[in-house]
Amino acid sequence: MHHPEHDTTIPPRDPAQVMRLARMGSFHQSRLSFMRVLLRRLKSEHWTFEQHLFNIDARGVGRAVYCAHGPDRSYSLIAFANDLPPEKRSDRVIATEWDATFTLFDGIPSEVDLDRLQDNVPKQEAGRVSEKELSLSRANRSVRLWEHVVTALSEGRQPDTAKVRDVGYLMRTTAVYGSGKFGAADREMIAERPEFRAPFQVEMLSVFLTRGFVMDLVEHLARQRAPDTAVPLDPDLRRCFGIGNSTGLGMAPFLMTHPVLINNWIAAKETVLARVRSLPTATQDDAALFRQFSVRAMINADTWTSSHAIQIEKLADLRRDMTLLQTHLKSADLTTDMPWNRLWLWAEANLTLEGQEQTAALLLEPYGDLVDDLSQRMDADEQESWRIDGAMPVAVLKQHIEAIYDWALDIDWTKDTANARVWYVSQEKLEPRIGERFEEPIEAYEQPLCPGRDAARLYTDLCACSDDLVADVLLRAPQHRHILRRVQIAARYPYAEIRDNTIDAKMLPIDLLRAKLSFFGACHFDPRSDRWVRINMFKHAPFPHELVNTSAEGWAYPPLPEGTR
Amino acid sequence: MTWSLGEIEVLTRKATKGAGYEWGIAEEAGKAVRWLCAAGLPGADALAGLLTLNDGRAYKDCCPDCAGTHWQARGGVLCPLITGSAICDRAGMLALGDRITLGKVAFPLLLVPYIASASDGAGRAISIEWPGLTMCRADRCTTIDATSKALAMGSCDTVTLRHAKTMTGTRVRRAYRGHISEQTRLVLAEFAQRTYAPDTPESRLSGAGAGLSDND
Numbered sequence: 001m002h003h004p005e006h007d008t009t010i011p012p013r014d015p016a017q018v019m020r021l022a023r024m025g026s027f028h029q030s031r032l033s034f035m036r037v038l039l040r041r042l043k044s045e046h047w048t049f050e051q052h053l054f055n056i057d058a059r060g061v062g063r064a065v066y067c068a069h070g071p072d073r074s075y076s077l078i079a080f081a082n083d084l085p086p087e088k089r090s091d092r093v094i095a096t097e098w099d100a101t102f103t104l105f106d107g108i109p110s111e112v113d114l115d116r117l118q119d120n121v122p123k124q125e126a127g128r129v130s131e132k133e134l135s136l137s138r139a140n141r142s143v144r145l146w147e148h149v150v151t152a153l154s155e156g157r158q159p160d161t162a163k164v165r166d167v168g169y170l171m172r173t174t175a176v177y178g179s180g181k182f183g184a185a186d187r188e189m190i191a192e193r194p195e196f197r198a199p200f201q202v203e204m205l206s207v208f209l210t211r212g213f214v215m216d217l218v219e220h221l222a223r224q225r226a227p228d229t230a231v232p233l234d235p236d237l238r239r240c241f242g243i244g245n246s247t248g249l250g251m252a253p254f255l256m257t258h259p260v261l262i263n264n265w266i267a268a269k270e271t272v273l274a275r276v277r278s279l280p281t282a283t284q285d286d287a288a289l290f291r292q293f294s295v296r297a298m299i300n301a302d303t304w305t306s307s308h309a310i311q312i313e314k315l316a317d318l319r320r321d322m323t324l325l326q327t328h329l330k331s332a333d334l335t336t337d338m339p340w341n342r343l344w345l346w347a348e349a350n351l352t353l354e355g356q357e358q359t360a361a362l363l364l365e366p367y368g369d370l371v372d373d374l375s376q377r378m379d380a381d382e383q384e385s386w387r388i389d390g391a392m393p394v395a396v397l398k399q400h401i402e403a404i405y406d407w408a409l410d411i412d413w414t415k416d417t418a419n420a421r422v423w424y425v426s427q428e429k430l431e432p433r434i435g436e437r438f439e440e441p442i443e444a445y446e447q448p449l450c451p452g453r454d455a456a457r458l459y460t461d462l463c464a465c466s467d468d469l470v471a472d473v474l475l476r477a478p479q480h481r482h483i484l485r486r487v488q489i490a491a492r493y494p495y496a497e498i499r500d501n502t503i504d505a506k507m508l509p510i511d512l513l514r515a516k517l518s519f520f521g522a523c524h525f526d527p528r529s530d531r532w533v534r535i536n537m538f539k540h541a542p543f544p545h546e547l548v549n550t551s552a553e554g555w556a557y558p559p560l561p562e563g564t565r
Numbered sequence: 566m567t568w569s570l571g572e573i574e575v576l577t578r579k580a581t582k583g584a585g586y587e588w589g590i591a592e593e594a595g596k597a598v599r600w601l602c603a604a605g606l607p608g609a610d611a612l613a614g615l616l617t618l619n620d621g622r623a624y625k626d627c628c629p630d631c632a633g634t635h636w637q638a639r640g641g642v643l644c645p646l647i648t649g650s651a652i653c654d655r656a657g658m659l660a661l662g663d664r665i666t667l668g669k670v671a672f673p674l675l676l677v678p679y680i681a682s683a684s685d686g687a688g689r690a691i692s693i694e695w696p697g698l699t700m701c702r703a704d705r706c707t708t709i710d711a712t713s714k715a716l717a718m719g720s721c722d723t724v725t726l727r728h729a730k731t732m733t734g735t736r737v738r739r740a741y742r743g744h745i746s747e748q749t750r751l752v753l754a755e756f757a758q759r760t761y762a763p764d765t766p767e768s769r770l771s772g773a774g775a776g777l778s779d780n781d
Contacts, residue, residue, distance in 0.1 A: 180571025390654025481589020
C-alpha cells in the first residue's frame with residue numbers, strides 16, 4: 001500500500017470548477033469506470049463463461065445463450081439474431097427491428113423462458129419482460145465493416161487493419177435498458193448482490209457478453225459461407241473490436257434526475273485525484289507506468305476519429321495536449337516533491353479541458369491501491385436524500401442558493417437566449433427531446449430539467465417573502481418543491497448539481513452524454529450532432545474466455561506498438 | 566402480469582403532473598404509490614380515484630391550513646398528496662406526543678407512505694388512524710391493521726396522527742413487484758398523456774437530433 005491513511009493535503013477540486021458542462025463534456029474513462037470495475041471483479045472472483053446455446057443459421061437468424069458463472073450466481077445473455085433488410089436498419093429509438101436483440105437473464109433460462117422471450121425481446125419497447133430479466137437491449141451491424149469482415153474471413157484472410165481501426169466495432173448497440181424498464185427487475189431487487197452494487201454492472205455485463213457473441217457470430221457466418229476456406233480472427237486483431245453504442249437524448253436527463261448518484265461518481269473520482277496529487281513522492285516504477293500510459297493515451301487520441309465539427313476541434317486540442325505532455329515528461333521529475341501535484345498544476349496551466357481531463361484519468365492508472373476501493377462507493381441510496389428538511393430557515397436556504405447557484409443568479413433570465421430550450425417528452429415515442437421555446441408549441445410540456453432558472457426563480461421569491469421556514473415556503477408556493485429539494489441535496493452533496501444553464505441557446509446535450517458515458521468506460525466519442533453520440537465500449541478488452549489468462553487491468557488504452565512494449 | 570416498481574413510479578409521477586400538480590408534488594406522489602404497491606396495498610387505484618376527483622381543482626382549495634393541530638382544507642376536502650407533503654415537511658417540528666387531526670380528506674390511503682417517511686425523517690414512532698385502519702411506523706418498520714373497505718375509502722371525515730406508543734397490526738412485508746388493474750392503468754395513462762408533447766415533423770427530426778444517416 002502506498003499510503004493507507006490516504007493523506008489528502010490537496011483537497012478535491014471545487015465543484016464550481018468540475019461541474020461545468022464544457023469540462024464534463026471532456027471527461028475520459030478511468031480506473032473507476034464501470035466497465036473496468038466489472039472486469040476487475042470477474043477476474044478476481046474467477047468467473048467462468050460458456051456458450052450454452054448457439055443455434056444460428058447461415059443467414060444469421062436464430063438464438064444463442066452465453067452464461068457467466070460467478071461465486072454465488074449465474075447470469076445468461078440471451079441473443080436473438082435477425083437478418084434485417086438494410087432499409088429497416090436505424091439506431092434511433094423510432095426503429096422497430098434490429099439485427100440482434102438481447103436480454104440478460106437472472107440464472108440459466110429454460111426452453112419455456114427462451115420461447116417466452118423470443119416473443120418479446122425482438123420487439124424491444126413494444127414487448128414485455130419479467131423480473132427474471134435484468135436488461136433489454138439491441139444492436140445493429142456496422143454496414144461499413146460487417147460484410148468486409150465476413151468476406152475476408154470466409155476467403156481465409158484477415159480483414160484490413162485500417163478498416164477495423166476506422167470503425168472499431170461490428171455491431172452497435174443503442175438503448176441498453178435496465179432497472180425495471182419494460183417489466184424487467186428493479187435495481188432494488190438485485191442491488192444487494194455484491195456483483196451489482198457498483199452502478200450499471202448489469203448493463204456492462206450484458207454489453208461485455210454481447211461483444212463476445214458478435215465476434216462468434218461473424219466467425220460463424222464466415223464458416224457457413226465457406227466451410228473449407230474460412231479462418232477465425234487473429235486474437236490480437238479480434239481484441240481491437242469493441243462494441244459500438246449510439247446514444248441520444250434519452251440518456252441526458254439521467255444526470256439531472258439522479259443528483260446523489262452523480263455526486264457519488266464524481267466525488268469518487270475527485271477524491272482519488274486528490275489522493276494521488278497529495279502523494280509526497282512516487283517510485284520509479286510508478287513514474288514509468290504513468291509515462292507508458294500517457295504514450296498509450298496519445299495513440300488513443302491519434303486513432304480517435306470524428307466527422308463532427310465540435311469534436312474535430314476537441315480532438316485537435318487533445319492531440320496537441322498529448323504532444324505537449326510527452327515533451328513535458330521528457331524532462332519532468334515524476335518522483336520527488338509531490339510530483340503528481342506539480343504535474344497536475346502544469347496540466348491546468350498548459351492544456352485544454354480535453355488534455356486536463358485526460359491527465360486526470362491517467363494519474364489514477366498507476367495507483368490501483370488508492371483508487372479501486374472507491375469503486376464500491378459509487379452507488380447511492382437515493383431514498384434517504386429525497387426528504388425535504390422543512391425546518392430549515394429561509395435565511396439558510398438563501399445562503400445555499402447563493403453558494404451553489406451563484407452562476408444562475410448572475411444570468412439575465414429575461415433574455416430569450418437564456419431560456420431558449422425546453423426539455424420535453426414526445427407523445428409518439430415517449431423519448432426525451434429538446435426543443436426551441438420560442439419557436440415550437442412545447443413550453444406547456446416542460447420537464448423540470450432547468451435547475452439554474454428554477455433556483456433563480458426560487459431565490460427571487462425568497463427575497464420577497466416573509467416566510468421563516470422552508471415548510472412555510474412550500475405550503476404557499478408548491479411550484480418550488482422540485483428545485484428546493486435539489487438545493488438541499490446539492491448543499492449536502494457537493495458534486496450533485498451541474499453548474500451551467502441546461503436550457504441555454506448554446507447548451508450542447510452531447511456534453512451531458514459524454515460525462516455519463518465516460519463513467520461507463522466508453523472511448524472514441526463521436527458526436528453525430530449536438531444531441532447524439534457514438535462511442536466504443538470494451539475496445540481492446542480481453543474476451544470472456546481470455547480473462548482467466550490475462551490481466552483485467554491495463555486494456556483500456558491501445559497497446560504500445562510491437563517492439564516498444 | 567406484474568409491473569416493476571420503477572414502472573409504477575414513473576407512470577404515477579407523470580399522471581399526477583398531468584392532473585395539474587406541480588412536479589415536486591408529483592415526484593413524491595410517484596414514490597408514495599411505489600411504496601404502497603411494494604407493501605401490497607392498492608395505491609395505484611387510490612391515486613387514479615384522487616386524480617379523477619381533483620382534476621381541475623385549485624391547489625388552495627385542497628391544501629391544509631397547518632397553523633394548529635387540526636388541519637383542514639379551505640375548499641372542504643384535503644388532498645392527501647399535498648397534506649402528506651406538508652406532514653413530511655413538518656415531521657421534525659411535530660413535538661413528541663403531539664396529535665394532529667385532519668378534517669375531511671380524500672383517498673386517505675395515499676397519506677400512509679408520507680407518514681412512513683415522516684417517521685423515518687423525525688426518527689420517532691407515528692401512527693395514522695381512520696375508521697377501519699390503523700397503521701404504525703417505527704424504526705423503519707410498518708404495521709397495519711385494515712379492512713379492505715378502509716383501504717379503498719374515497720374520503721374520510723377525520724384522520725388522526727399521533728405518536729405511536731405500541732405497534733398494532735400485522736407487519737408489512739416488502740414486495741418487489743406491483744399489481745395494477747387494467748382499468749386503473751388506463752386512467753393513469755390518460756393523465757400521463759397530458760405531459761407528452763404532440764409530435765411535429767420538425768420535432769421528430771430535430772428534437773432527438775437525427776438527420777444524419779445511421780445505417781453505416
